[in-house]
Amino acid sequence: MTPPELSTSPPVTASTDPAPRVIAADAPFIVVMNAGSGRRQSDETRAALDDILGRAGRKFEVRLVADPSQLADTARQAVRDAKAQNAVVVGAGGDGTLCAVAEAVLGSGCAFAVLPRGTFNYFSRDHGIPADPAESIRLLLDARAFPVQVGFLNERMFLVNASLGLYPKLLEDREIYKRQFGRSRLIALWSAAVTLLRTHRHLRLHIEHDGTMHEVRTSTLFVSNNRLQLEQIGMAEAPQLERGLLAAIAPRAIGRLAQLGLTLRGAAGRMSDADNVISFAFKRITVTHQSKRQRPVKVATDGEINWIIMPLEFRVAPEPLFLLKPEADVANANRS
Structure with missing residues (x-):
């Protein structure tokens, strides 16, 4: 319920949103992957990347993070390298991992993509990104980068x-x-x-x-x-x-x-x-x-x-994160 003493702020119109961005057909991918999800899952994800992106002739590299305390530094370095290479930064893991990588990407001019590997995967599901590893990797090849809202606590x-x-x-x-x-x-x-x-x-x-x-x-x-x-x-x-x-x-x-x-x-x-x-x-x-x-x-x-x-x-946040995601109709079908 919305109590009478706490009113809802006026809506922001959709027309203020930036237009989606088209990703270059030869843009490489820098994947920041959380090893905490398990060796088997990391190996399966890497094998799927080799298979799908390799057959498509797309360059990529995986930066595996074994120590969670190094995740933010690894993500920031990935963004610096992505800016130099016109690459897409990809987070692979649960919502906490994705947030850490996205925080480094926000405001950098780079596009962001996700390979969901968590328990609930609320962020990826909300934006229609498939949980299946192969499907989420194939999405990287032709998806556009849409502006999505993020929040801040301090x-x-x-x-x-x-x-x-x-x-x-x-x-x-x-x-x-x-x-x-x-x-x-x-x-x-x-x-x-x-x-x-x-x-x-x-x-x-x-x-x-x-x-x-x-x-x-x-x-x-x-x-x-x-x-x-x-x-x-x-x-x-x-x-x-x-x-x-x-x-x-x-x-x-x-x-x-x-x-x-x-x-x-x-x-x-x-x-x-x-x-x-x-x-x-x-x-x-x-x-x-x-x-x-x-x-x-x-x-x-x-x-x-x-x-x-x-x-x-x-x-x-005053500016959006540009996320590789399906078109609206497909995303709505994949949200469940």
Whole structure:
């Protein structure tokens, strides 16, 4: 629901979007690949690249990142080399890996492409990019680069979502369960249920939106830049993302069982029907804690956990990321 005290920002018209870019037929590809997805998956991806791009006569190179702390530096070097070679920078991995590579690409003038290798792959699915390795690689050969919206939490970019409060804890616990039991959506859902049944504290936040300050008491503030994710949980703000806005969701302070029930309602695609959920679309908001103390808070951006000192500013990036993706009709068919 959208409470009366939190209004939706005016939409941005589609006519302001830059035109899509045609990629040169001989443009090479520099692939930044996260080795954390597993040796077998990395080998399969490399073999598919050799087969499909090799037969098409397209040059490419793979830069495998074994140490996650080196991902950002590797991505920045890939962008520098891509600018010199008129190449396309390709991220291969889950949403966190794709975000790290995309952050290096944004504003560089280079086109960006993805080979989805994660558990949920919300970013690629939202833009109609196939999960099948061979299909996503073939897409590189003839797709145009379309402008897509990205968000920022202070200086950290996000492609899918950013959050503070309970949601980062859910992600941390999910990673522990994945290391123990493997990567699957079922494990992720089970981990979430266990976490929600534990005791959790509520946040007392001040949210400045459109020049007005509002007090919100919630377990988590979740900001989405992904229409597919919002549609899956049944949020009415999903279409607003295509109008240049982000969507915020904050459940009102409720108990553990009620929190679990709200999560189940979201899994059934009916969260917008809940009376205890605040939701609104916006272009920029500033979030502070009621205590006014400048203290670090745990945040998550596309699954990556960090500590940031308040105030927190969530905003739409002023420039788009140019993503190789299918034409609109094909993308809509591939979003499920």
